[in-house]
Amino acid sequence: MGTQTTLWCRARTTISVGGDWKLFESRIRKKGTTVSTSRSRSCFCSSPLTLIVSSMPYEKEFAAAKKAATLAARLCKKVQKALLQSDVHSKSDKSPVTVADYGSQALVSFILERELPSEPFSLVAEEDSGDLRKESGQDTLKRITELVNDTLASEGSNSFSTLTTDDVLAAIDGGKSEGGSVGRHWVLDPIDGTKGFVRGDQYAIALALLDEGKVVLGVLACPNLPLASIGSNQQLSSSNEVGCLFFAKVGDGTYMQALGGSTQTRVHVCDIDNPEEASFFESFEAAHSSHDLSSSIAEKLGVKAPPVRIDSQAKYGALSRGDGAIYLRFPHKGYREKIWDHAAGSIVVTEAGGIAMDAAGNPLDFSKGKFLDVVSGIIVTNQKLKASLLRAVKEALNEKVSSL
Ligand SMILES: Nc1ncnc2c1ncn2[C@@H]1O[C@H](COP(=O)(O)O)[C@@H](OP(=O)(O)O)[C@H]1O
Ligand SMILES: [Mg+2]
Ligand SMILES: [Mg+2]
Numbered sequence: 251m252g253t254q255t256t257l258w259c260r261a262r263t264t265i266s267v268g269g270d271w272k273l274f275e276s277r278i279r280k281k282g283t284t285v286s287t288s289r290s291r292s293c294f295c296s297s298p299l300t301l302i303v304s305s306m307p308y309e310k311e312f313a314a315a316k317k318a319a320t321l322a323a324r325l326c327k328k329v330q331k332a333l334l335q336s337d338v339h340s341k342s343d344k345s346p347v348t349v350a351d352y353g354s355q356a357l358v359s360f361i362l363e364r365e366l367p368s369e370p371f372s373l374v375a376e377e378d379s380g381d382l383r384k385e386s387g388q389d390t391l392k393r394i395t396e397l398v399n400d401t402l403a404s405e406g407s408n409s410f411s412t413l414t415t416d417d418v419l420a421a422i423d424g425g426k427s428e429g430g431s432v433g434r435h436w437v438l439d440p441i442d443g444t445k446g447f448v449r450g451d452q453y454a455i456a457l458a459l460l461d462e463g464k465v466v467l468g469v470l471a472c473p474n475l476p477l478a479s480i481g482s483n484q485q486l487s488s489s490n491e492v493g494c495l496f497f498a499k500v501g502d503g504t505y506m507q508a509l510g511g512s513t514q515t516r517v518h519v520c521d522i523d524n525p526e527e528a529s530f531f532e533s534f535e536a537a538h539s540s541h542d543l544s545s546s547i548a549e550k551l552g553v554k555a556p557p558v559r560i561d562s563q564a565k566y567g568a569l570s571r572g573d574g575a576i577y578l579r580f581p582h583k584g585y586r587e588k589i590w591d592h593a594a595g596s597i598v599v600t601e602a603g604g605i606a607m608d609a610a611g612n613p614l615d616f617s618k619g620k621f622l623d624v625v626s627g628i629i630v631t632n633q634k635l636k637a638s639l640l641r642a643v644k645e646a647l648n649e650k651v652s653s654l
C-alpha cells in the first residue's frame with residue numbers, strides 16, 4: 251500500500267505526484283477548482299483545496315490484476331494441454347471461443363471484484379454468457395465451472411467458497427460494461443489470440459485499467475512466450491523456458507517475470523535507430539492484418555529480417571523487452587479494433603519507452619467505449635524509428651490507394 255499525504259493548498263504549492271500528472275490535473279479540475287500547473291509540478295489553486303496525494307497510486311489494483319492474470323493463465327495452460335474438440339465453439343461472428351476464454355473471464359472478473367471490495371466494479375471484457383445460458387451450452391458451462399473451481403482451489407487459499415454455475419455466469423457477465431471516459435474501467439481479453447491458443451501457439455491474458463479514459467496499468471500473461479528473446483535477429487538461446495508475465499503502471503516502467511514466479515526485471519524497447527537492423531512483428535493470421543502491406547512497409551524501410559508472425563498481444567510484450575523494433579497491424583477494410591486487443595499491450599510498450607499509435611501517428615484513444623477507432627492500422631515502435639516508420643507507412647498506404 252502506498253503512503254498518502256494530505257495537502258491543504260492555499261496558494262502556490264509544490265506537490266509531487268507518483269503516477270500520471272495529467273490525470274491528476276484533470277481530477278482536480280473536475281472538482282471545480284481552477285488549478286494552473288507547470289511542468290515543475292507546482293500548482294496554484296483558486297480556492298482552498300485538500301489534495302490527497304498517494305505516492306503509489308493503483309498499487310492495490312496492480313496486485314489484484316497480477317494475481318488475476320496469473321491464475322487465469324494457469325487455467326488456460328491446463329486447457330491448452332488437453333484441448334478437446336468439444337471445448338472449442340464458434341461465436342455468432344464465426345470466431346472461435348473455448349472453455350478457457352470463458353473460464354479465464356469468469357476467474358478474472360471474480361478475483362478483481364473480491365480483491366477490491368471497496369471500489370465500484372466496471373469491466374469491459376470480450377466474452378458474454380449468452381451461449382452458455384442456452385440448453386445446448388449446459389455441459390460447457392459445467393466444464394467451465396469445474397475449471398474455475400479447480401484453479402481457485404489450486405491457489406491454496408481457503409477463502410473462496412465453491413462457485414456455482416450461476417456464479418460463473420454472473421462473473422462472466424460482470425464484463426458487460428461499455429467503458430468510456432468517466433471513472434475507472436477494467437479492460438479484459440481473457441484469451442487474446444484464441445486461434446493461436448487452439449493451434450497450440452502463442453496467446454495472452456490481457457488485463458488493463460482505464461482511469462478517465464487513460465490506461466493506467468496493464469498486465470500481460472503470455473504462457474507460451476519464451477523467457478529468452480524471440481526476435482528474428484536473435485541467436486538461439488540455450489534456455490527453452492516459457493511463460494512470461496509483463497506488467498506496467500503509468501510512470502513506473504515495465505517489468506517482466508517468469509509466470510511461474512521469479513525476480514522481476516525492468517525491460518526496455520530496443521534502441522535501434524537504423525531501420526535496416528530492425529525486425530518486425532505481425533499477426534500470424536493474414537486475415538487479421540495485411541501481410542502484403544507490412545512487407546511493402548518493411549521493404550521501404552530497408553528491413554532485412556523476415557517478419558516474426560505470432561498471435562496475440564505477446565507481440566507487445568516481446569517488443570517491450572527489445573526482441574524486435576516494430577509491430578505492424580493493418581486489419582482489412584471494415585474491421586473495427588476493440589480496446590481489449592490493445593489496452594494492456596499499449597501500456598506495456600509505452601512504459602518500456604516505446605510508442606503505440608495509429609497509422610497516421612495519432613495516439614490510441616481508449617476513452618470511446620469498446621471500440622478503438624484508428625486511422626488505417628496500428629503501429630508500435632521505439633522513439634528513434636518513429637519518423638521513418640510513419641513516412642514508410644504513409645508511402646505504402648498511398649501506393650495501395652493509387653493501385654486500386
Ligand atoms: N478480421 C480481423 N481483423 C483484425 N483483427 C481481428 C479480426 N478478427 C479478429 N481479430 C482480432 O485479432 C485478435 C488476435 O490478434 P492477433 O492477430 O494479433 O493474434 C483477436 O483477438 P481474440 O483472439 O481475443 O478474439 C480478434 O479480436
Ligand atoms: Mg483479442
Ligand atoms: Mg479474446
Ligand SMILES: [Mg+2]
Pocket residue numbers: 345346376444
Ligand atoms: Mg475472440
